[in-house]
Amino acid sequence: MADFQAIQVRHEQQVTTITLNRPEARNAVNDDMREELLAVLTDARTNLDVRAVVLTGAGKGFCTGADLSRRGSGPTGPGAAREMLRTRSQRLIRAVWELEKPVIAAVNGVAAGLGAHLAFACDLVIAAAESRFIEVFVRRGIAVDAAGAYLLPRLIGLAKAKELVFFGDDLAADDAQRIGLVNKVVPGDQLQAVAAEWALRLASGPTYALGMSKRLLNRSLDVDMETALDEEAMVQSLVTQSEDTKEGMLAFMEKRTPAFKGR
Numbered sequence: 001m002a003d004f005q006a007i008q009v010r011h012e013q014q015v016t017t018i019t020l021n022r023p024e025a026r027n028a029v030n031d032d033m034r035e036e037l038l039a040v041l042t043d044a045r046t047n048l049d050v051r052a053v054v055l056t057g058a059g060k061g062f063c064t065g066a067d068l069s070r071r072g073s074g075p076t077g078p079g080a081a082r083e084m085l086r087t088r089s090q091r092l093i094r095a096v097w098e099l100e101k102p103v104i105a106a107v108n109g110v111a112a113g114l115g116a117h118l119a120f121a122c123d124l125v126i127a128a129a130e131s132r133f134i135e136v137f138v139r140r141g142i143a144v145d146a147a148g149a150y151l152l153p154r155l156i157g158l159a160k161a162k163e164l165v166f167f168g169d170d171l172a173a174d175d176a177q178r179i180g181l182v183n184k185v186v187p188g189d190q191l192q193a194v195a196a197e198w199a200l201r202l203a204s205g206p207t208y209a210l211g212m213s214k215r216l217l218n219r220s221l222d223v224d225m226e227t228a229l230d231e232e233a234m235v236q237s238l239v240t241q242s243e244d245t246k247e248g249m250l251a252f253m254e255k256r257t258p259a260f261k262g263r
Helices: 031-046 080-087 089-098 114-120 136-140 148-156 158-167 173-179 188-203 207-219 225-239 243-254
Strands: 007-012 015-020 052-057 103-107 110-112 124-128 132-134 170-172 184-186
Touching: 007 031, 015 031, 015 188, 031 089, 052 188, 089 114, 103 114, 103 188, 110 114, 114 132, 114 148, 124 173, 124 188, 132 173, 136 158, 148 158, 170 173, 173 184, 184 188, 207 225, 207 243
Parallel strands: 015 052, 052 103, 103 124, 110 132, 124 184
Antiparallel strands: 007 015, 132 170
């Protein structure tokens, strides 16, 4: 793995674990962190040895959003904010959302703004009991961004999304699980172990099939039924040609556990 300044990357047993590593800034996303995350996620797209990804934070927090200490840097003038969003936070959220491999967020503390949406863009969210999620935008006098208006209604419905965005109140981990933003809440000292257990299970699965299922599920609320069924049939025609499908079918006939290779 390359040397990084703002993240740490570990790869073991076909699981890539990415740790946001700016604890002194509560893991706020600066330019270095964003570009390093994008580099790792881009590699994961085509690296056959990466079959699951875990995203977590160093220190006491997951990610408090975009680093505002350098606010004002970058493009200026009409359309500047639009260009910054497209090339910064939106690129990062899309890289997680569109990665055709399972991604787990192991949320170890506060996840606010972009940090919350980075977790929600993951496929599964495991949160430490002391974690909090905050739609912090209203506190700064700005509209929701970083794909929040896309992600939240799909995860929890429009009314609840508006409540979180309009008030910007802290949302405890247990409450986040209750409304469907979090899959599992665990004691803080068990977070990494549980995330690793889930990741290893996913990494031993049929990676290509999982990735295609992710694609179908992510698109399901954006297309009509005719398009969804057509894409399902097309995807299945591709997946059934894979080595893992052949192994899965053979294992079923032989009454044994399949040994998937991720291809």
